[in-house]
Amino acid sequence: MSANRSSAPDASHPPQASDTPRGALSHVRVLDLSRVLAGPWAGQTLGDLGAHVIKVERPGTGDDTRLWGPPFLKDDEGNPTRDSAYYLCTNRNKQSIAVDFTQTAGQKLLHELVKSCDIVIENFKVGSLAHYGLDYASLHAINPRLIYCSITGFGQTGPYANRAGYDFLIQGMGGLMSVTGRPDGEPGEGPMKVGVALTDILTGLYASTAILAALAAREQTGRGQHIDLALLDVGVACLANQGMNYLYSGKSPTRMGNAHPNTVPYQDFPTADGYMILAIGNDGQFSKFCHAVGKSEWATDERFVSNQARVIHRDVLIPLMRQTTVMRTTREWIELFEQVGVPCGPINTLADVFADPQVQARGLQFTMPHPVAGDIPLVASPIRMSDTPVQYRTTPPQLGQHTRSVLSEVLGLSEQTMNALQQQGVLGGLPA
Structure with a gap:
């Protein structure tokens, strides 16, 4: 309780209904x-x-x-x-x-x-x-x-x-x-x-x-x-990994658009009707992606088989992926990737955000x-x-x-x- 706070009822702290839980800070x-x-x-x-x-x-x-x-x-x-x-x-x-x-x-x-x-x-x-x-x-x-x-x-x-x-x-x-x-x-x-x-x-x-x-x-x-x-x-x-990347490498990170400095592929990709986001965070997800898009050979290619390799060869991999992702619409890709466990999503406007069923459900x-x-x-x-x-x-x-x-x-x-x-x-x- 606050200093000098009386234990008597206080009109500035209205009583809670008996069936309404008190707020965690209702005493503050x-x-x-x-x-x-x-x-x-x-x-x-x-x-x-x-x-x-x-x-x-x-x-x-x-x-x-x-x-x-x-x-x-x-x-x-x-x-x-x-x-x-x-x-x-x-x-x-x-x-x-x-x-x-x-x-x-x-x-x-x-x-x-x-x-x-x-x-x-x-x-x-x-x-x-x-x-x-x-x-x-x-x-x-x-x-x-x-x-x-x-x-x-x-x-x-x-x-x-x-x-x-x-x-x-x-x-x-x-x-x-x-x-x-x-x-x-x-x-x-x-x-x-x-x-x-x-x-x-x-x-x-x-x-x-x-x-x-x-x-x-x-x-x-x-x-x-x-x-x-x-x-x-x-x-x-809040520079987080970017700050630590600099402190441990001595090299200032540069602007990369929507790409990620430490994980590949983790950025936006063009589709037949716009763009989508792929947020692939591990080698297993990348393998699932490769098989889903009909490029299973990428999953065993030594240039792409591990995240470390993909970071090094991102300039080769990303153009190949872009040539593939433009072949279907955003919705079609999302439906496919959700079935196989590849993290993906649209780039929503705020109208899209507040109409989203998950946002509404929450x-x-x-x-x-x-x-x-x-x-x-x-x-x-x-x-x-x-x-x-x-x-x-x-x-x-x-x-x-x-x-x-x-x-x-x-x-x-x-x-x-x-x-x-x-x-x-x-x-x-x-x-x-």
């Missing part, structure tokens, strides 16, 4: 000062697992991504709202309070909230929150059990610590773009970023992992701690009621837990939707006090 309260993607992704993950997440936003403007559209969420009359689809992707299971913490009164409110919080997530520039008494040292003095997670582009230390960091920059600086894209000399050559802000998302996932580890450690030590997460650190760590798209837009579609969490399953309690909140309810229920503020704070510009509410 998070103060989320972050915005955009990496920090909010961590906060949403904790919220999905049951945590009570209070999202702190600037009155009047809120999280930057609210305006990162189109597309924008539409109300029940078809009019665009102030919230973009981008914002919706990473802010469910949160309550939004609009508090101006550049004002002393706003800082005092957050200090009071911190007394009953387990976790703070923030992604401001290094040192900037110290001006408002919201840095780790200040909040640790208020609540020594607090777990404080800082997410920045380059970390709290080092020569780049004061720089602003964005996913696109980090994909370039961290090496990911150097191994992503078509090779030199091919049409469309050049470095390419990944199609989503992957470094931000991975940083959010590392953040949630570190926070859960800190919660477990606190059970033993009774103390909170400061988590220092940097997008650049995550980007370098419930990866669902709807929730929104206060102004009716039922809205959302993408589900991939986490499946048998005893404390993920729960979808609330849709991504409107700006300041819960300012008064949270401050009343958690801090006991009166309507009179909140009216005065709103008149002073310290609090915001729902936009007019």
Whole structure:
């Protein structure tokens, strides 16, 4: 339980129905000062697992991504709202309070909230929150059990610590773009970023992992701690086999399009009506492929008999395979290969993805009621837990939707006090 948390019923933690399992983190309260993607992704993950997440936003403007559209969420009359689809992707299971913490009164409110919080997530520039008494040292003095997670582009230390960091920059600086894209000399050559802000998302996932580890450690030590997460650190760590290939060979990997540096064949191939992916990960699968396409001699060819040999002779093998795969449609190849155990698949559009029977069977798209837009579609969490399953309690909140309810229920503020704070510009509410 949090420090200073009363055992009495708390309206900010609504009671669970007797037949509804409690979330794994239903005893945890998070103060989320972050915005955009990496920090909010961590906060949403904790919220999905049951945590009570209070999202702190600037009155009047809120999280930057609210305006990162189109597309924008539409109300029940078809009019665009102030919230973009981008914002919706990473802010469910949160309550939004609009508090101006550049004002002393706003800082005092957050200090009071911190007394009953387990976790703070923030992604401001290094040192900037110290001006408002919201840095780790200040909040640790208020609540020594607090777990404080800082997410920045380059970390709290080092020569780049004061720089602003964005996913696109980090994909370039961290090496990911150097191994992503078509090779030199091919049409469309050049470095390419990944199609989503992957470094931000991975940083959010590392953040949630570190926070859960800190919660477990606190059970033993009774103390909170400061988590220092940097997008650049995550980007370098997630180079995985490419990073180790370099460290052990001394040779920088190059762009290979969709090919794999260590496994062959493991890439896209043309078909009679488009492309498919073959992800052949061992010699047995390659042998099955050879027999299925009527090229059983490839399975015993010394140039192709082992993965090591295929990597060396990929420039011979891949053109031969391409000449074969163009003879049937993608669907025909997939039906054949699935029968014999050769890993393969199509290259789906997002329309294809959400229409896929496996995606539908796993419930990866669902709807929730929104206060102004009716039922809205959302993408589900991939986490499946048998005893404390993920729960979808609330849709991504409107700006300041819960300012008064949270401050009343958690801090006991009166309507009179909140009216005065709103008149002073310290609090915001729902936009007019």
